Amino acid sequence: MTGASADAGARVALGIADGDAPETLGGSTEHAPATSAQASNGAAESGLILSLAIIPCPVTPRPIIPFRHPLRDVRVRVPASKSIANRELVLSAIADGRSRLDLGRLDPGDDVRAMxxxxxxxxxxxxWDQTFQVTVHGAETIPHATGPVHAAEAGTVARFALALAALADGETKVDGSARLRDRPLTPLVNALREIGATADGDGLPLTVTGPIRGGRVAVPGSQSSQFASALLLxxxxxxxxxxxxxxxxxxxxxxxxxxxxxxGKRGVKVDAPTLDRISVKPQKVKARSWEIPGDATAASYPAAAAAICGGAVTIENVDAHEIHGGQGDVRYFSLLEEMGCAVSRGRGTVTVRRVGPLQGIVANVRDCSDVFPSLAVIATQCETPxxxxxxxxxxxxxxDRIRAVADGINALGGRATxxxxxxxxxxxxxxxxxxxxRDDHRVAMAFAVLGLQVPGVAIDGADSVSKTFPDFFAMLGELGR
Incomplete structure (x- = not known):
């Protein structure tokens, strides 16, 4: 379903004529966590079923309309993994030959477009065609520095493109949005300097001059893993x-x-007995063609809807098996099981079903921190902290994602510290x-899902979902069918 068709359908379903304003979502409706059975009974008693989750009017904040029934074994797809797609785009560019990447016919979002x-x-x-089939012609010789490069809001793009620019002979200017300029970059810049680059600053905007030759270098891992990944690519x-x-x-x-x-999938031999020390010798990168799997972090939102609203959802293009070298955020589904959901992991699919009251968890999510906003909104519906x-x-x-999530929960009467x-x-x-x-796509999507259960929630900064999931609100509509 496209965003436009979802908007039109929602206006018809809610009886809103073009040009009408939505009803004011005033008052203070208290809401206690509901069991799946209670949600089902409420839907039956009301006799009313809303098939879409939002009032899609061009306003800020964006109001969310709660579901009146649990999810009905719906099936959805999510965009291709941003993390995999951006790595594959870089590797395709420096590979021998032509690579074809299938992004799954869903708009992958601003970050992949920026890459x-x-x-x-x-x-x-x-x-890049209209069905998100991508062909990359690998460069036998690294192109001479051109640029400038604008990374928009994408941290992966700023870091990966900066390293790639340092391969080139000459100067390349790299910049990004105001928020991206505030994000850490100095460790990567210093590492590039150590292996032969020059740079006129420590953060965006900056001009980097190559080519770098390689050698021995160290980067800290405490702020971001992307510094290491940029160098390895x-x-x-x-x-x-x-x-x-x-x-x-x-x-x-x-x-x-x-x-x-x-x-490794492109034939590159990497010596990595541990993640502390990794060695890569000069070698060819093979071209490849394949379909990029669905994004595990994006899958956390429809899965959270099943946990919060009850019922079940199947994400058709995400494999939730935890494997070394896979998407680390699939650990989210194991945490959902701890909270009281049943998770069925298929071959390239995953189904999440709410089976009883939700229970709180204590978890270190350092290795899958992108899903913490989704876990946090589910936690508001748990019986224990x-x-x-x-x-x-x-x-x-x-x-500041910790502050943004805590403030969002507290704005709805919750208790988050x-x-x-x-x-x-x-x-x-x-x-x-x-x-x-805060114009943070992950915060916006997490609280939009919470609004499917809590009446009267509105999201300021909802447009930020375009960063990684442009069809997010259309997907919410599909969940309510």
Whole structure:
């Protein structure tokens, strides 16, 4: 379903003529966590079923209309994995030959589009059609520096493109949005300097001059795993290869494993007995063609809807088996099981079903921190408290994510406490209110899902979902069928 068709359908379903304003969502409706059975009874008694989850009017904040029934064994798809797609785009650009990437016929979002544009700005040939089939012509010789590169809001693009730009002979300017300029970049810039680059600053905007030759270098792992991944992705094309040391406590370690696995699938030999020391010799990168799997983080939102509203949902293009070198965020589904959901893992699919009252958990989510907002909104519906730790680094992402999530829960009458490296959520009655998503796509999507159960929720900054899931609100409509 397209966003336009979902909008039109929602206006008809809710009896809103073009140009009409939505009803004011005033008052203070208290809401206690409901069991799946209670939700079902409420739907039967009301005799009313809303098939779509939102009032899609061009307003800010964006109001969310709650479901009046549990999810009815619905099936949805999510965009291709951003993490995999952006790695594959970079590797395709420096590979021998032509690679074809199938992004699954769903708009992958602004971050993947920004990666495509960055490659084009760097002189690589990328073709992209309306069905999100991508052809990348690998460069036998690294293109001479061109640019400039604008990474928009995408941290992966800023970091990966900066490393790729340093391969080129000459100067390349790299910049991004105001928020991206505030995100950490200095460790990567310093590492590139150590292996031969020059740079006129430590953060965006900056001009980097290559080519780098490679060698031995160290990067800290405590702020982001993307510094290490950026260096590893270009390592096969370095004249001297790369001997990488990751210092300190590594956050989001599975994403480094994912990078190593992506290299291996293209024939690149990586010596990585541990993630502390990784060695890559100069070698060829093979072209490849394949369909990028669905994004495990994006899958957390329809799964959260099943947990919060009851019923079941199947995500058709995400494999939730935890495997080394896979998407680390699939651990989310194991945490859902701890909270009281049944999870069925198929071959490339996953089904989540609410089977009883939800229970809080205590978990360190350092390795899958992107899903903590989704877990946090589920926690508001649990009978016991939840504590999620290992998330200090998320304060430096699209927003101060710990503060944004805690403030969002509290704005709805919940009880959330933000700590330096964790968040605690206690059971409480929720009511209507406006959640400021801080233009953070993950915060916006998590609280939109909570609004399917809590009447009167509106999201300020809802447009940010285009970063990774442009069809998110259309997907919510499909959940309510």
């Amino acid at each position: 495509r544009q960055a490659l084009a700005s760097l002189g690589y040939q990328v073709e 270009i390592a096969p094309r370095l004249e001297r290869g790369l001997e990488l040391e990751i210092t300190g406590s590594l956050v989001s370690g599975p994403f480094v494993d994912l990078t190593i696995a992506s290299l 939840t504590e999620l730790g290992g998330i200090a680094h998320t304060r430096l992402q699209e927003s 933000a700590f330096a490296d964790s968040i605690r959520i206690e059971p409480a009655l929720l009511h209507d209110g406006v959640v400021d998503a």
